[in-house]
Amino acid sequence: MLHGKTPEQTYQHKHLSTYSSRILEETVAEFSRLPGIGKRTALRLVLHLLKSAPEDSERLGNALVRLRKEIRYCSICHNITERETCAICSNPSRDESVICVVEDIRDVIAIENTNQFHGKYHVLGGIISPMDGIGPSDLAIDSLISRLKEHPVKELIMALSATMEGDTTSFFIFKKIASLQIQEIRFSTIARGVSIGDELEYADEVTLGRSILNRVPYENSATR
Amino acid sequence: MLHGKTPEQTYQHKHLSTYSSRILEETVAEFSRLPGIGKRTALRLVLHLLKSAPEDSERLGNALVRLRKEIRYCSICHNITERETCAICSNPSRDESVICVVEDIRDVIAIENTNQFHGKYHVLGGIISPMDGIGPSDLAIDSLISRLKEHPVKELIMALSATMEGDTTSFFIFKKIASLQIQEIRFSTIARGVSIGDELEYADEVTLGRSILNRVPYENSATR
Numbered sequence: 278m279l280h281g282k283t284p285e286q287t288y289q290h291k292h293l294s295t296y297s298s299r300i301l302e303e304t305v306a307e308f309s310r311l312p313g314i315g316k317r318t319a320l321r322l323v324l325h326l327l328k329s330a331p332e333d334s335e336r337l338g339n340a341l342v343r344l345r346k347e348i349r350y351c352s353i354c355h356n357i358t359e360r361e362t363c364a365i366c367s368n369p370s371r372d373e374s375v376i377c378v379v380e381d382i383r384d385v386i387a388i389e390n391t392n393q394f395h396g397k398y399h400v401l402g403g404i405i406s407p408m409d410g411i412g413p414s415d416l417a418i419d420s421l422i423s424r425l426k427e428h429p430v431k432e433l434i435m436a437l438s439a440t441m442e443g444d445t446t447s448f449f450i451f452k453k454i455a456s457l458q459i460q461e462i463r464f465s466t467i468a469r470g471v472s473i474g475d476e477l478e479y480a481d482e483v484t485l486g487r488s489i490l491n492r493v494p495y496e497n498s499a500t501r
Numbered sequence: 502m503l504h505g506k507t508p509e510q511t512y513q514h515k516h517l518s519t520y521s522s523r524i525l526e527e528t529v530a531e532f533s534r535l536p537g538i539g540k541r542t543a544l545r546l547v548l549h550l551l552k553s554a555p556e557d558s559e560r561l562g563n564a565l566v567r568l569r570k571e572i573r574y575c576s577i578c579h580n581i582t583e584r585e586t587c588a589i590c591s592n593p594s595r596d597e598s599v600i601c602v603v604e605d606i607r608d609v610i611a612i613e614n615t616n617q618f619h620g621k622y623h624v625l626g627g628i629i630s631p632m633d634g635i636g637p638s639d640l641a642i643d644s645l646i647s648r649l650k651e652h653p654v655k656e657l658i659m660a661l662s663a664t665m666e667g668d669t670t671s672f673f674i675f676k677k678i679a680s681l682q683i684q685e686i687r688f689s690t691i692a693r694g695v696s697i698g699d700e701l702e703y704a705d706e707v708t709l710g711r712s713i714l715n716r717v718p719y720e721n722s723a724t725r
Contacts, residue, residue, distance in 0.1 A: 296581075296610060297581050297587050297589065297610075298581045298583050300567055300568060300571050300572055300583060301568075301572060301581055304561075304565060304568050307560050307561040307564050308561065311546050311549060311561075312545070312546070312549050313542070313545075320607065322538075324605065324606070324607065325535060326535075326565070326568065326569070327569070331569040331570075333534065334569050335565070335566055337531040337532065337534075337565050338562045338564070338565030338566035339562065339566060340524065340527050340528040340531050340562070341550070341558045341559070341562030341565065342559055342562035343524055344528050344550060344551070345551070345555040345558050347524045348524055348551060356521050357520075357521050357522045357525055357551070358521055358522055359522050359523065359524060363521050364521050365521065381548070382521070383548065386520060386521075386544075
């Protein structure tokens with residue numbers, strides 16, 4: 278069956294080599310450089326844009342041209358912004374004494390949407406992952422340390438993924454900052470446990486085990 | 502289980518409402534207007550572009566801005582081109598006496614890549630589909646008829662999808678042109694049968710039945 282399909286699939290690949298328009302070919306090629314978008318999907322997207330209003334593709338095009346020109350990274354926390362410092366860092370009503378360390382700006386967006394955190398952030402730009410060739414020097418750890426030296430904080434919340442890489446990164450940062458003996462910084466990590474709405478029987482053993490070990494007093498959990 | 506997941510999923514949707522940058526928000530919104538690309542995928546694509554070279558997003562952006570300005574449809578066959586008539590229509594070595602009727606330019610690309618057709622095309626821009634509100638007047642059928650009136654052809658190949666809609670469209674065009682009695686145009690449709698490389702036991706009954714009914718002499722099929 279698999280072997281039988283091969284000529285068909287070779288065909289499908291070849292189908293995409295000739296276009297009647299150079300600009301069409303160029304747009305398809307540029308689209309298909311994006312992750313998860315192949316030549317076939319790219320052609321489908323471009324044909325969709327050709328069928329829809331001319332303003333649609335122009336707006337997307339202009340937004341993309343402006344994207345890299347206007348976006349910069351906050352000089353304090355490395356969040357995305359259009360100014361020197363981001364809206365969170367320059368907001369005086371946010372608690373300066375708590376910094377939440379996250380992997381990338383998607384996590385900032387996710388935590389902001391919970392409305393449960395009112396401190397500041399520090400975006401690492403990744404997590405330590407030897408498999409992908411990402412070491413501590415590739416992350417914004419040094420800037421976190423100098424930030425802590427300048428403005429000491431009371432608490433550092435490690436909000437990294439609950440994976441081997443996330444735990445390694447948390448541990449590395451904890452060790453590094455502890456060794457510097459800057460001051461008494463309280464370290465914490467976000468709680469891990471059974472997701473809200475999940476049924477116990479479907480939770481995996483490690484998560485369920487952790488959530489039993491890290492149980493909280495009943496009143497506490499009920500009011501949240 | 503399904504009910505249990507609901508709060509989680511509501512969360513995930515809400516996560517995407519606040520961004521720290523207006524241009525980021527704009528680009529994500531524009532990307533997510535494309536078919537099959539949600540807010541989450543759009544954000545992933547934009548973050549990818551932010552991590553890659555600045556030229557990448559600029560090239561894609563410029564291509565998109567130019568796309569709708571430079572691309573037009575061939576005045577003869579409605580294929581995509583950058584000139585008044587497309588490369589195929591303006592090529593004198595292509596056989597003018599055969600026109601292959603297709604649904605959209607993807608089909609032109611697919612047939613061109615087979616290197617088996619040396620005539621001209623006519624791109625309908627869709628097929629008759631009452632469910633989607635597409636009727637005969639939405640397709641380039643009138644321009645096909647005036648094209649045939651001006652330059653009569655020997656053969657018209659209907660190369661539409663092997664679906665109810667495709668068959669309906671073929672039949673409609675056949676009836677319409679036959680009723681005009683322009684001249685003796687030979688109508689044909691592309692062969693339907695078992696795909697090259699497919700095993701018989703996996704072919705569906707209708708396809709297999711058709712391929713038995715429309716069998717060809719052995720020498721003929723062996724040389725192709």
